[in-house]
Each structure stands twice: as structure tokens, then as C-alpha cells.
Amino acid sequence: MTVLYFAHARRITGVSQEEIPATAPLTVSAFWDRLIQHHPDLAALRTSSRLARDNDFLPSSAHIEPTDEIAVIPPVSGG
Amino acid sequence: MTVLYFAHARRITGVSQEEIPATAPLTVSAFWDRLIQHHPDLAALRTSSRLARDNDFLPSSAHIEPTDEIAVIPPVSGG
């Protein structure tokens, strides 16, 4: 899986993009568990952030495929 | 009394301003009666129009003095 980090999520991880190995689909919840394994401080963003795929927010029922590109979207503050 | 006519009221009266002689204060209702005596077609505007004095609309309870300048304000349509 390719994971994109923006704003506060990027500050925590220190990277804007990384590959996280996966061999099977993950639930949104399992995906977050995996991210937090790699970057424990992301736990602070888990409840407030959303995930996006193909320019759309993911519902919490989604499954994430090993080939997906997933963006971590902290609370937005544009305008 | 000096009476100012605007928009449709001016079209009806043919003048933008005129003097109407009065020797005593008039109620709003009596003032309209007087105007309609002079210009019968103003009757069509009576219920929809308002009167103004000193840059403010007159309440229907107002009294109009012989020295007043009164504007006849048909329904507005600015903007």
C-alpha cells in the first residue's frame, strides 16, 4: 500500500509518502492499527482524521487493497 | 404643503413637485384624500404607497403640518 501523509500527519511521520507492505485486504480499523505500529504518534490523529482513496473519503466499512494508494487526511482548515 | 412625487406617482401627476394649500394639520388619511382630489388616478397607488417626511417614512398615525414637505413613495424596486 502507498500511504500519503498531509499536514499534521506528515509532521508526525516525517514523510509525505511511504510504502507499507501488505499481502491481503485490510479493514479501515486494521489499516490504522498498521499505521500506528509504524508511527505510534499517529494514534493522536486516528479519531479526527479520515482516509481517502481515488479522491474520495473512505467509509469506515471500506476494505483497503494491497495495491491501493491511501491518503491520511487530518482535520482540514482551508479557506 | 410641498408634495414630491416619484416614479409611478410622478407619471400620474405629471409633476415631480407641487404646492398644495393647507391651513391646518391633516391626518395621513385626509392628506391622501386631498391628493386624490387633485389627481384622481393617484387612488390606484394609495394602498401600496407610503409617505415620507424628513427622510423617514410616516406612520399612519402621523399628522402633516401645512409647512411640511411630504414625499409620495410608490413601492420601491431598487437593486
Place this chain on the structure above:
Amino acid sequence: MHIEVLISPSPISPASPHSRPDVGALATFTGLVRGSENDLPISALVYEAYQPMAEIVMHRLLTELAAAHPCHSVFVQHRIGVVPVGETAIHIAIQARHRAPAFALLAAFMDRLKQDVPIWKTDTLS
């Protein structure tokens, strides 16, 4: 609140209001003359105002409405006389700290203007 109201037969060129560091929101409304009135093509509208009452009433309405919707400044220009299709009859610019009061004041003022400000469309030119 700083209020400027101008009624004039000159074409309106909406200048940007002077910026201030406490202004986070600028909301504007431009009312333009459309090419048809009651489904018939027109070339212009003719506006008439009772000056200075129209200016005074606009001032008063803005002061009243700003109590509920506090803003930093309002600038209103209304053109009178012949206003050709596509040109601006009214332009309003409101500066505020945040967008909510600016939007609210703008909408409320336009509603009141169309009830209480002695300005009239007196004619259509075809």
C-alpha cells in the same frame, strides 16, 4: 462600523475597499441588468432615486442590521439613470472579521433595500 453610500448616474467600478489586518472576510454583491424583463428582450433599465432619502435610509438600515451582524465596513454604490444590459446597477462590499456576519448583513441588507429604500426601476428600454 464604517459606512459609505453613494448613489450616482456614473458607471460603477467596484474598487477594492482599503484592506485592514483585522479583516478576514470580504463579501460582495453585484446586481447587473439582465437582457430580458418579463421574457421580453431589453437594452437597459432606468433607475430613479429619491436622494438624499435613499442614502439616509441605507445608512440607517445598515446601522440597524449591523447590531445583529457586526462588520467592519460597508460600501454601497447604486447607479441611477440609464443602466445598459450587463452593467452594474448596485454593488455592495462588506468587510468583516469572519464570513458569517458579512454574509448575513449582505443578504439582510438586500432584502431591506428592496422594501424600504426609495429607488425605483422606472422604465425599460428595448
Place this chain on the structure above:
Amino acid sequence: MHIEVLISPSPISPASPHSRPDVGALATFTGLVRGSENDLPISALVYEAYQPMAEIVMHRLLTELAAAHPCHSVFVQHRIGVVPVGETAIHIAIQARHRAPAFALLAAFMDRLKQDVPIWKTDTLS
């Protein structure tokens, strides 16, 4: 409805949208960087966007909202990178036949933008 959305680090110069004879209302909103954030003086904000998702989401929101508030055109510009105090972070121009849908679309879009468009203020510069 014609929609244009642009996210760019260039300063925003709000051009007037092309006029059409069926446009009677132009509503605009300009969001400017204020000189203080949480009561501390700042010199600029830094914005970041997830492009093209931000552009696509704005397009989608505008299309959705226009069903309830039909307008002729919407033009949105959002600046990213360093935006100095007094300069424009966002500019929206909406053209419609009448003012009510233009005001409603403008206010509803700004609310949704602040919930759902992946753009962030990431930093303040003092």
C-alpha cells in the same frame, strides 16, 4: 453550471467572470489572512493542499449544492504556500440569475469547504 476550480501558489487576482445577459447577480467571497492568530501577531499563514483531490472535492461539492441552489457559474481560487497578512487565501465568484441562490450556494460551499476539502493551514509565520 459552469465550474472552475484552481489551487495555486500564485497570488490571487480576482478577475471578473465573463458577463452573460442572463446573469443578474454576482456574489463573491474573499478570505484574507488576518494579522493575528489566537491573539498573537503573525506575518503570514502557510497553506497546503492535497491536489488534485481538493479540486475534485470542490467540484463535487459545488455540483451537489447547485441542485438546491441553481446558479450559472462558480469560480474558486485557493492559494497555497505562504500567504502574507492582508492577502487573499481564497476567492469565490458565483454568477446567477437572482441573488438568493448565489448567496445560498456561497455560504453552503464555504461551510462544506471547511469540513471536507483537503486544504490545511499548516503554519503561521511571525
